[in-house]
Amino acid sequence: MDITKLEAWYIRSHRKLIFRETKNPYHIWVSEVMLQQTQVETVLPYFESFIKLFPNPQCLAEAEDEKLMKAVEGLGYYRRFRLMKKAARYIVDHFNGEFPNTYEDVLSLPGVGLYTAGAIMSIAYHEPRSALDGNVIRVLSRYLGVDHNMREEKHKRKLDQINQTYIEKATPAIYTQAMMELGATICRPKNPQCGMCPLQEHCVAYAENRQHELPVLSKLKEPIHKNWITLIIQDEAYIYLRKREEELLKGMYEYPQFEEESVHSVINNLQQQGIILDLVNQEKTVKHVFSHQVWHMDVYVVRRISGMSPEWIRIEHQALKKIPMATAHRKIGPLNN
Template sequence: MINDVQNKLQSFPIKEFQDDLINWYLAEKRDLPWRKDQDPYKVWVSEIMLQQTRVDTVIPYFNAFITKFPTINALADADEEEVLKAWEGLGYYSRVRNLQAAVKEVKETYSGKVPDSPLEISKLKGVGPYTKGAILSIAYNIPEPAVDGNVMRVLSRILSIWEDIAKPKTRKIFEEATYELISKEDPSSFNQAVMELGALICTPTSPKCLLCPVREHCTAFDEGVQSELPIKSKKKKPKPLQMAAAVLYDNTGKLYIHKRPPAGLLANLWEYPNLELDSMSGKTYRDQLGEFLLNEYGIEAELSELTGTVEHVFSHLIWNISVFIGKVKNVNDTNLLPVTEEELQRYAFPVSHQKIYQIYKKADLS
């Protein structure tokens, strides 16, 4: 297949393609906050945030994050709790844990300068083949491929590549093609231009081919198959889980929260005590929750009737959470943290547990 693509590139007008694409990009590119300079740190932060995340979502997070942590050293020295809080709501939280670990590595091993060699930058946590190429090309103007979903969609149409872009090994085909296609004079603009084209013109559904600056070089458009490319196999559906959660409060008005383990789903985030329910147990959700609070956290609470439900969809799971409110009667040895509602604002919660808190706020506690 790689030979197949190499053959197509033999007769492809590479120089004209580069010029048309880059000229369009320079004229039409969006004014995004991470494009104000080529600071490798800011490019890096933006690329991590943009992984599987829309530009419009990222913009406010990026601005706040850079204000809070303007430099490598600032992020390296920051309190982990504060860093996680700055990521709250963005999702894929291991991204920011890896980012801070990598930034510490840059501070210590590379004197605070983001390395500009493919080998060194690849060793940094959270920097995979895409992010490596993105930083090297955008920040350092080095002609490395940065193959993301946009690049695979655009090039699959331009070159009529019918491989399944959902398969990991397929990325290699597009990297090989990009080595040939990329502008050696302006790799930064070239890589960003392909992604910008994918975001604005060569969209997944109903691509705006009549506005496309490289339409005359597009094999798929020429053959009228642009809407059938790229080929992308389906992902499986998320699996539903029945859960119960308790918002516990005591007579001083404090709420009892729990820090999730440092690995796995929502690692290191805070949550209201909760468990996965056993529908075969014959016990009510409320009783299962009450026993769990006692056994797991040594807390006796007077639980409400069902106060509300939260549904939260992850990429691979659906949580169906029954929410109860509990007045704490007796606390033994517990690893729950009692906090005031003001202190609550300092801790990072996943969106699902923000929804749980909203149910508590709306409930009538009389």
């Protein structure tokens, strides 16, 4: 690989992103976790406010769960942030609050895998450690003309080893960031800008005009569709919510919702538990797509007349904005019935 050209291109052309201008391992870690499955443009404002709220591992370890979840509301995949807090606790307990500086210690942190450890070690500590994410898989698959299914671990491992041999000949911090940047801005999934690419000269996919066939990625499982009856239960003073305990969106608040045929059967079932609700109207139908699930929510406004589920909490209407709520329900929006 023409590493010199790649690095020169990065130094010349990279976007000036706040988390690419730092060598602080804690900041790099935060940015890498936020960037998982999430676009750079989305992450930028979150990153800045997160670092202000939780400027070091100690502050993150001591953060209230709700404050943490509110800080990342809208980014999705919330498990990563619960693991981050756990890792911050681990840093305080095992490394005296200092972000660890060896590959093995970084890898020992809860939620930190090979990619994140490789990114932190190469960018913050200039250690040659491969960081193979989706962008780098795409660049290398195309550059080398790899035909194997990149969803299979053994093929990913092979590519990781190749990436390791490259970074050992490179300037680690520049190489890692250059490959990420190339994948994000030039060797994009659709319409790669081969004419501007520093790797074009020896790129197999370019030579054979196979950019759109690579990387080979087998189809993901079809998502599960769930139909919910979602209730906005409110009275003059309060709105009724539930805090999720399920793994998906754990710790986020939601409107009570039920996988049932109709709103009438929901109201009847609740009545049998001593909860009397008065149906006002159907407000809207909202769809939300997660990576493995699609929610179809028929949203009804109801008024509570009496009774209360032990699962529910009630909050004042104006407090709704201050609590962490997943996008799926946040986008239902304020209702004024």
